[in-house]
Amino acid sequence: MALVNKNYANLKESYLFADIAHKVADFQKANPDKKVIKMGIGDVTLPLSKVVCDAMAKAVAEMAVKESFRGYGPEQGYDFLHDALVKYYASFGVELESTEIFISDGAKSDCGNITDIFDNSNTILIPDPVYPVYLDTNVMCGRNIIYMDGTPENNFLPMPDENVHADVVYLCSPNNPTGAVYNKEQLEAWVAWAKANDAVILFDAAYEAFVTDPAIPRSIFLIEGAKECAIELCSLSKTAGFTGTRCGYTVVPHALVRKNADGKEMSLNKMWLRRQTTKFNGVPYIIQRGAEAVFSPEGVAECRASIAYYQENARIMMEGLDKVGIKYFGGVHSPYIWLQCPNGMGSWEFFDFLLNELALVGTPGAGFGKNGEGYLRLTAFGSRENTIEGIERLVAKLGK
Ligand code: MLT
Numbered sequence: 001m002a003l004v005n006k007n008y009a010n011l012k013e014s015y016l017f018a019d020i021a022h023k024v025a026d027f028q029k030a031n032p033d034k035k036v037i038k039m040g041i042g043d044v045t046l047p048l049s050k051v052v053c054d055a056m057a058k059a060v061a062e063m064a065v066k067e068s069f070r071g072y073g074p075e076q077g078y079d080f081l082h083d084a085l086v087k088y089y090a091s092f093g094v095e096l097e098s099t100e101i102f103i104s105d106g107a108k109s110d111c112g113n114i115t116d117i118f119d120n121s122n123t124i125l126i127p128d129p130v131y132p133v134y135l136d137t138n139v140m141c142g143r144n145i146i147y148m149d150g151t152p153e154n155n156f157l158p159m160p161d162e163n164v165h166a167d168v169v170y171l172c173s174p175n176n177p178t179g180a181v182y183n184k185e186q187l188e189a190w191v192a193w194a195k196a197n198d199a200v201i202l203f204d205a206a207y208e209a210f211v212t213d214p215a216i217p218r219s220i221f222l223i224e225g226a227k228e229c230a231i232e233l234c235s236l237s238k239t240a241g242f243t244g245t246r247c248g249y250t251v252v253p254h255a256l257v258r259k260n261a262d263g264k265e266m267s268l269n270k271m272w273l274r275r276q277t278t279k280f281n282g283v284p285y286i287i288q289r290g291a292e293a294v295f296s297p298e299g300v301a302e303c304r305a306s307i308a309y310y311q312e313n314a315r316i317m318m319e320g321l322d323k324v325g326i327k328y329f330g331g332v333h334s335p336y337i338w339l340q341c342p343n344g345m346g347s348w349e350f351f352d353f354l355l356n357e358l359a360l361v362g363t364p365g366a367g368f369g370k371n372g373e374g375y376l377r378l379t380a381f382g383s384r385e386n387t388i389e390g391i392e393r394l395v396a397k398l399g400k
Pocket residue numbers: 040041042043108131176237
C-alpha cells in the first residue's frame with residue numbers, strides 16, 4: 001500500500017493566494033459589472049524592459065540555428081549569468097565566487113527546495129507574520145517549527161532571543177508581508193546569534209531592489225561573518241518584473257559548513273549542487289539571456305525606472321491612508337504596505353469589506369500568521385491608474 005506524506009494533513013487546505021484568487025473569482029462572477037482592483041498578490045504589472053526582451057529574442061533566434069542551438073545547460077546556470085551576478089553583487093560591496101551562485105526558476109521554489117539539504121530533526125525558527133512558503137514547506141517535512149513574534153512594538157522586526165535555540169531561521173528583508181527592513185546592526189545581531197547557535201540563516205532578499213537607503217544592507221553578505229552562517233535567496237520577479245518569466249538565484253557560500261547527524265562535516269554548497277544537479281535541469285537558456293540583460297547598464301536603468309514607478313504608487317497609497325488616519329508600516333523600502341484594519345475590524349472582515357463594498361482586493365494579514373490578525377497587506381505593484389482609483393475608493397468610503 002502506498003502511504004502518502006502524512007504531514008500534508010497538517011497544512012491549511014489551500015495556499016493563501018490560491019484561496020484569495022477563488023474568493024475574488026466568485027465575487028467577479030456574481031458582480032460582472034464591477035471593476036475589481038487587485039492589490040492583493042505581489043504581482044508586477046509593468047512589462048519586461050526592452051533590453052531584456054531583445055536579449056530573449058536574440059536567444060530565440062540562436063535556438064533556431066544548428067550552430068548556436070543549445071540543449072541541456074548547466075543545472076546551476078550558465079557562466080554568463082554567474083558573471084553578471086558576481087559583478088552585480090560587487091556593485092554593492094559583496095565579493096562572491098561564481099560557483100557560490102545557483103540560478104533557479106525563482107525564490108519561491110528555492111525556499112521550498114532548500115529544505116532538502118537540512119535534517120528533519122532541525123528546529124526551524126520562523127517569524128510571524130511570514131511569507132507562507134517558509135511555513136508550509138517545513139510543515140510538509142514534519143519539522144519542529146517555533147515562532148518569533150513580529151509586532152508593532154518591534155516594528156515587525158523580531159530580534160534574536162539568547163534563550164531561544166533553533167537550527168535554521170528564515171529572515172526576509174525588506175519583509176514580505178510587513179515591508180519592514182532590518183538595519184545593519186540588527187542583521188549583525190542575527191549573524192552573531194546564528195554563530196552562537198551553529199544555526200543557518202535563510203535570508204530572503206527578493207525585495208532588495210526596493211532598498212533606496214545605502215545604509216540598509218541589500219544582502220546578508222554585507223554583514224561580516226555571514227558567509228559562515230547564511231544562504232541568500234533572491235529573485236528577479238520583483239527586481240525586473242520576472243513573476244511570469246521565472247528566474248532567481250540562491251547564494252550558498254563555500255565557507256558554509258555544518259555537521260550531519262553522524263558528525264561528518266558537509267559543505268552546504270556541495271550538497272546544494274548535488275541536489276540541483278539531481279533534481280533540476282536548469283533555467284531555460286532564453287530566460288537566462290534575458291536575466292543577464294537585467295544586469296547590463298541599460299537593464300539596470302530600465303528596471304530602476306520600473307521600481308521608481310511602483311515606489312511612487314506606494315507614496316500615493318500612503319498619502320491616501322494618511323488622509324483617513326489609517327496606521328501602516330512599510331511602503332518605503334518595499335512594495336508592500338501593511339495597514340492596521342480600521343474600526344477594530346479583523347483581517348478577513350476588512351478583506352470582505354474591501355471586496356464587497358469597494359471591489360478592492362488586499363491580502364488579509366491573518367493569512368501570514370496570528371500576529372497578522374487585524375492587519376491587511378496592500379501591494380504597490382498595480383498600474384498607476386488602478387492605484388489611484390483604488391485609493392480614491394478607500395478614501396471616499398473611510399473618510400466619511
Ligand atoms: C506575495 O504576494 O507575497 C508574493 O507575490 C508571492 C510570491 O512571491 O510568491
